[in-house]
Amino acid sequence: MQTAPVPSDFETRTNATYDALMWALSRPGLIRDLPAPGVEGVIDALIDRECAVHAGTPDLCAYAAQTGAAIVPLAKADHVILPDAQTPAMLRDLRQGSDMHPEDGATLILIATLGTGQALRLTGPGVDGHIDVRVDGLTDGFWQMRRDVMRYPMGFEIFLIDGSRVMGLPRSTTVEVL
Amino acid sequence: MTQSGQYNFAYLDEQTKRMIRRALLKGLAIPGYQVPFASREMPMPYGWGTGGVQVTAACLVPEDCLKVIDQGADDTTNAVSIRKFFQRTAGVDVTEQTTASTVIQTRHRIPETPLREGQILVYQVPIPEPLRFIEPRETETRKMHALAEYGLMHVKLYEDIARHGAISTAYAYPVSVEGRYVMDPSPIPKFDNPKMEMAGIQLFGAGREQRIYALPPYTRVVSLDFEDYPFDPMRAEHPCDMCGAEDTYLDEVIIDDAGGRMFVCSDTDHCTARRAAGHRGRLAATEDAA
Numbered sequence: 458m459q460t461a462p463v464p465s466d467f468e469t470r471t472n473a474t475y476d477a478l479m480w481a482l483s484r485p486g487l488i489r490d491l492p493a494p495g496v497e498g499v500i501d502a503l504i505d506r507e508c509a510v511h512a513g514t515p516d517l518c519a520y521a522a523q524t525g526a527a528i529v530p531l532a533k534a535d536h537v538i539l540p541d542a543q544t545p546a547m548l549r550d551l552r553q554g555s556d557m558h559p560e561d562g563a564t565l566i567l568i569a570t571l572g573t574g575q576a577l578r579l580t581g582p583g584v585d586g587h588i589d590v591r592v593d594g595l596t597d598g599f600w601q602m603r604r605d606v607m608r609y610p611m612g613f614e615i616f617l618i619d620g621s622r623v624m625g626l627p628r629s630t631t632v633e634v635l
Numbered sequence: 636m637t638q639s640g641q642y643n644f645a646y647l648d649e650q651t652k653r654m655i656r657r658a659l660l661k662g663l664a665i666p667g668y669q670v671p672f673a674s675r676e677m678p679m680p681y682g683w684g685t686g687g688v689q690v691t692a693a694c695l696v697p698e699d700c701l702k703v704i705d706q707g708a709d710d711t712t713n714a715v716s717i718r719k720f721f722q723r724t725a726g727v728d729v730t731e732q733t734t735a736s737t738v739i740q741t742r743h744r745i746p747e748t749p750l751r752e753g754q755i756l757v758y759q760v761p762i763p764e765p766l767r768f769i770e771p772r773e774t775e776t777r778k779m780h781a782l783a784e785y786g787l788m789h790v791k792l793y794e795d796i797a798r799h800g801a802i803s804t805a806y807a808y809p810v811s812v813e814g815r816y817v818m819d820p821s822p823i824p825k826f827d828n829p830k831m832e833m834a835g836i837q838l839f840g841a842g843r844e845q846r847i848y849a850l851p852p853y854t855r856v857v858s859l860d861f862e863d864y865p866f867d868p869m870r871a872e873h874p875c876d877m878c879g880a881e882d883t884y885l886d887e888v889i890i891d892d893a894g895g896r897m898f899v900c901s902d903t904d905h906c907t908a909r910r911a912a913g914h915r916g917r918l919a920a921t922e923d924a925a
Contacts, residue, residue: 462643462644462645463642464643467649468643468649469644471649472644472652472695472696473696475652475693475694476696478660479659479660479663479694479836480836482663482851483851483852484852502656503653503657503660504653505650505654507653556781556782557778557781559665560658560662560668560670560671564657564660581813582666582854583663583853583854584853585834609815610665610815610816614661614664627664628664628665629664629666629813
């Protein structure tokens with residue numbers, strides 16, 4: 458008897474969300490489309506009971522908690538979800554992993570505005586030469602702080618979410634403020 | 636939830652897929668670094684590509700068109716069974732054409748046709764640790780990677796030169812990724828090493844060893860060598876006997892009991908496409924007559 462896969466809506470959506478996140482992180486600066494707007498879809502795609510999450514609002518906390526993830530302080534979280542970047546000093550507290558286990562660095566999911574605002578030049582793996590992008594909605598000194606606190610291969614990944622659009626910035630990307 | 640008798644899309648359950656996906660994202664963010672992951676039992680033995688299958692299962696979307704190759708060929712046992720596995724459990728389209736595919740799972744070759752943007756190449760990896768045959772302890776190799784302490788690898792290549800007059804490593808030739816991590820490109824022939832700087836995503840899955848690593852597109856991948864013994868992507872000094880190509884990786888095939896032999900492209904899709912375009916090698920005419 459031949460059996461066939463029966464994908465549920467949830468599964469199809471998280472599958473498409475992951476596909477967008479993977480390509481966003483593989484090609485920093487190129488904007489991908491998520492199947493649904495907002496960070497909730499990203500939570501569905503990435504987070505489950507194996508994760509430790511810090512979220513910036515009670516609503517997001519509750520949403521992340523229903524996946525089974527532990528809600529922890531910022532410095533202990535492997536996934537950090539914030540509606541805004543607050544002060545750049547918060548980047549200093551993010552988990553960055555260790556030289557032995559750099560993969561323990563956090564994934565930071567931020568709501569921002571893509572296509573307007575501060576001009577940035579990205580270089581690094583996944584970028585063909587260089588690419589110029591514009592990002593708005595982050596606090597002054599964010600990119601400077603990101604550069605100051607990370608020592609590759611330790612570091613953290615950033616997903617910038619603008620509605621149903623996403624841009625990925627892995628730790629390997631060099632961000633130059635223009 | 637799926638009912639009994641039904642598969643989840645692409646076989647793996649959602650929890651497992653999320654775990655693999657998180658590992659893949661960290662792998663892509665730290666090119667060449669081996670991310671540990673909780674490799675699952677798959678309905679095939681270790682050594683048959685369980686790592687690659689898990690990575691492919693975590694990345695496939697229903698719109699994908701899958702190609703599977705084993706040593707460049709689409710019609711070998713390993714390739715056929717993995718292709719059928721995903722046809723049944725994911726219901727995706729399959730193809731033998733490199734250009735028509737969006738995801739390619741490979742065992743030990745990179746297709747001759749350059750990959751374009753949007754394509755994903757998934758490698759099956761037996762031993763992900765390039766330093767393993769030099770230092771058997773995982774605790775030590777992890778330290779060596781952390782310190783970027785790769786002197787021993789150059790000593791190994793030097794010993795090749797001292798013994799054989801050249802670097803004799805012909806496959807699984809170590810590469811340096813973005814000047815940081817030394818990485819095992821899986822047992823591809825060193826002929827394929829220069830192709831690793833490509834426009835597609837490269838994902839590596841080692842099921843038995845429970846490691847995932849990755850290369851985003853446009854990542855600098857340099858084969859280790861010495862100034863006076865530069866890297867040489869060795870190639871048999873023959874044209875393909877079927878399609879006449881002089882720039883492809885060749886298999887040597889014994890064709891009779893008298894020591895007769897032929898050289899033929901290892902990439903069957905590339906060779907077939909060239910013959911369809913009218914290219915003919917030394918022995919192609921006899922094949923057409925037969």
